Amino acid sequence: MKISGTILKIFVPKPGIKMLVNYPRLQAKETFFVLADKSEKAAAAELGTAAIQISAYISQRFAGAKTQISNAFKNLSTVEGIQNRAKSAQSIHSKILRGFKEGEVTSFETAQNFVLDGVGSRIISKSLKPADGKKITQMINELKINNKNLSPEQKVLLRKYIYGQKLTPEQEIEAFPLFEKFAQPLIEKRSQPVVDNLLLSITKNRMLKEGLTIEEIKSKGLLSDELIQRLTTEKIEPLEITLVNNYRGFNGLPEFSSRQIQAIRKVTDNKVIVRSRPDLADYNRFPNEGYTKDEIKDFALKASGYRTAQANVIHSNGVLGEIQFRGPLTNRFAEYEHLAYDLRQEKNTLGPLFDNFKEAISKLSPEEYGEYNLYLEKCYNYYNRLELGLPAVKPKLPKKFDKILSDDSLRTLHDTGEKMQKELEKDFIPYFKAVV
Amino acid sequence: MVKYELAKIKNRNIFMAPKEPGGLPLSSRVDKMISNVKSRIEREIPDKGFFRSFAEDIGLDKNDFYGRAASLCVERDENIEGNALLLLSVLHPHMNVDASVMLTSGNRDALLKYMNRNDFKNEVIDTIRGLSESLKG
Numbered sequence: 190m191k192i193s194g195t196i197l198k199i200f201v202p203k204p205g206i207k208m209l210v211n212y213p214r215l216q217a218k219e220t221f222f223v224l225a226d227k228s229e230k231a232a233a234a235e236l237g238t239a240a241i242q243i244s245a246y247i248s249q250r251f252a253g254a255k256t257q258i259s260n261a262f263k264n265l266s267t268v269e270g271i272q273n274r275a276k277s278a279q280s281i282h283s284k285i286l287r288g289f290k291e292g293e294v295t296s297f298e299t300a301q302n303f304v305l306d307g308v309g310s311r312i313i314s315k316s317l318k319p320a321d322g323k324k325i326t327q328m329i330n331e332l333k334i335n336n337k338n339l340s341p342e343q344k345v346l347l348r349k350y351i352y353g354q355k356l357t358p359e360q361e362i363e364a365f366p367l368f369e370k371f372a373q374p375l376i377e378k379r380s381q382p383v384v385d386n387l388l389l390s391i392t393k394n395r396m397l398k399e400g401l402t403i404e405e406i407k408s409k410g411l412l413s414d415e416l417i418q419r420l421t422t423e424k425i426e427p428l429e430i431t432l433v434n435n436y437r438g439f440n441g442l443p444e445f446s447s448r449q450i451q452a453i454r455k456v457t458d459n460k461v462i463v464r465s466r467p468d469l470a471d472y473n474r475f476p477n478e479g480y481t482k483d484e485i486k487d488f489a490l491k492a493s494g495y496r497t498a499q500a501n502v503i504h505s506n507g508v509l510g511e512i513q514f515r516g517p518l519t520n521r522f523a524e525y526e527h528l529a530y531d532l533r534q535e536k537n538t539l540g541p542l543f544d545n546f547k548e549a550i551s552k553l554s555p556e557e558y559g560e561y562n563l564y565l566e567k568c569y570n571y572y573n574r575l576e577l578g579l580p581a582v583k584p585k586l587p588k589k590f591d592k593i594l595s596d597d598s599l600r601t602l603h604d605t606g607e608k609m610q611k612e613l614e615k616d617f618i619p620y621f622k623a624v625v
Numbered sequence: 626m627v628k629y630e631l632a633k634i635k636n637r638n639i640f641m642a643p644k645e646p647g648g649l650p651l652s653s654r655v656d657k658m659i660s661n662v663k664s665r666i667e668r669e670i671p672d673k674g675f676f677r678s679f680a681e682d683i684g685l686d687k688n689d690f691y692g693r694a695a696s697l698c699v700e701r702d703e704n705i706e707g708n709a710l711l712l713l714s715v716l717h718p719h720m721n722v723d724a725s726v727m728l729t730s731g732n733r734d735a736l737l738k739y740m741n742r743n744d745f746k747n748e749v750i751d752t753i754r755g756l757s758e759s760l761k762g
Contacts, residue, residue, distance in 0.1 A: 336675040410705050448703035454727040462724045472678040474696045474714050
C-alpha cells in the first residue's frame with residue numbers, strides 16, 4: 190500500500206473558512222490514514238483530507254439521492270416544498286473531528302459511516318387552515334382519552350390551554366396531556382399523506398430486498414387496504430430507513446403522532462430503532478426504574494424545543510442521508526434557532542456580524558441558558574400551533590435577557606448573515622495555501 | 626392518568642447519575658420482566674375491545690450498559706383494535722430520551738407465542754445491548 194508523505198496545507202472552501210489537509214494524500218486520492226500517535230494538528234489534517242474525500246463521494250451521488258426523495262414525495266399536494274443539500278466538506282470535518290474526539294472515528298470507513306446525514310432532505314408539509322371556535326368546541330366534546338370522554342372540568346381546562354388563557358403551573362401540567370391528545374387529529378391531518386408515502390416506500394424496499402409479499406402485508410396488518418391498493422397499482426420509490434427520531438420539546442407536539450409512529454414501527458419490523466416519547470396520557474415506559482418522584486429533572490427530547498421527525502436513510506446508490514419532516518414555520522425558525530446551540534457547542538463559525546450575539550450567549554449561566562431554552566421552546570410551540578391552525582400567542586423574550594436574543598432579532602441576524610455570505614461567495618473559487 | 630412527575634421538572638440539562646440496579650443478576654431480572662409482562666398480557670388484553678398499554682422495566686448495571694433502564698412494553702395498536710405492539714426500550718442515562726424497537730405485533734395469542742420461544746430471552750438481552758449502544762450517538 191502506498192502511503193504518501195505529509196505536507197500540510199490549508200484548504201479554503203468558502204470565504205473565511207479554513208481546513209488543514211494532508212496535501213500529498215489528497216492529491217494521490219489515498220483514503221488510508223493512521224491517526225494514532227499523531228499530533229492534534231496532524232490528526233486534524235488527516236481528517237480534513239478525509240472530509241474533502243467524503244464530500245466528493247457524497248457530491249457524486251447527490252443527484253441520485255435527490256431524485257429518489259423527489260420520486261417518493263413529489264406527488265403530494267400537502268407538501269409545500271422539498272429541499273435537498275449535500276453536506277459540505279467543512280461541516281463533515283467538524284462532525285468527524287467530534288467523532289475522533291469521542292473515539293468513534295479511527296479510519297476513513299468509520300469517518301464515512303459517522304456522517305449519517307451526507308445528503309440532507311427536508312419535506313415541508315403545508316400548514317392547516319385556522320380552525321374556528323365551533324370546530325375546536327366540537328373536537329373538545331368528542332375527545333376521548335383511554336376510551337373515556339373528558340370530564341366537564343377537564344374540558345374547561347383544555348379550552349383555557351388551547352386559547353392561551355392564564356393557568357397555574359399545576360393546571361398547565363394537567364392540561365398538556367389533554368392537549369397532546371386533542372391535537373392528534375390535527376397532527377395527522379397535516380402529516381398523514383407524507384407518512385403514507387413513507388410507509389409505502391419502506392414497504393416497497395422490504396418487498397424488493399427481503400421478499401416481503403402482499404399476502405404477508407395483509408396477514409400481518411402492516412398497511413391499510415387503501416395503501417395496499419396503491420402499492421399494487423402505483424410506481425413506489427423504495428427507501429431503506431435505518432433510524433427514526435420524532436424530536437420534540439418538553440411541552441411540544443410531535444410531527445408524527447403516536448399512531449403514525451406505530452404504523453412506521455410495523456412496516457419497518459424489528460430492524461429500525463425509533464426514538465419517540467409516548468404521549469403523556471398513554472403510558473409510562475419505565476414505571477419502576479425511570480421516572481421516580483425525586484429523580485426526574487428532564488424528559489424533553491430536545492431542550493430547545495426543536496421539533497422534527499427525522500429518518501436516517503441509505504439511498505439506493507449507497508450514500509447515507511437524513512430526511513426531515515416538518516412544517517414551514519418551524520422550518521424557518523429552526524434555521525436560525527440553532528445559532529445559540531452551535532455557539533454553546535463551540536461550533537464558532539459565525540462572522541463578526543454575530544459578535545454581540547456571541548457575547549450575549551456566552552454571558553448566560555447554565556441556569557439562564559436553560560431559561561432561554563424555555564423561551565425558544567415556546568417559540569417552536571407558537572409556530573407549530575399556527576401550522577396546526579390553532580390559536581397562538583407569540584411568546585415574549587423575558588426582560589432579563591438581551592434583546593439580541595429575541596426571535597425577531599435572531600431571524601434578522603441570520604438573514605443578514607446569509608445575504609452577506611452569498612455576496613462573499615459570489616465568484617469565489619476554493620483554493621489551497623501553504624501553512625505559515 | 627398522568628404518570629410522569631411533571632411537577633418535579635424545573636431544571637433542564639441536568640446529568641442524571643444512573644440508578645444502581647439492586648440484587649439479582651441481569652439474566653434473572655430479564656426473566657422476571659418477561660414473566661411479569663406475560664402474566665399481564667394474559668390478564669389485561671381482552672379478546673376484543675379496549676385495553677391500556679403497559680410496561681415492565683428493569684435497571685441496568687452502569688458497568689455493563691450505557692443505558693440506565695430497559696423496558697418491555699405492550700402498546701395498544703391504535704390502528705388495529707385488539708392488537709398490540711411488543712416494544713423493547715432502553716432509557717438514556719440522562720433520561721432525556723429512550724430508544725425502542727418493535728419485537729412483534731399482533732393479538733394476545735400472537736404476542737404470547739412469540740414470547741414463549743426458547744430464544745426470546747436471548748433476543749431481549751441482545752436487543753438491550755444494541756439499543757443501549759445506539760444511545761451513545
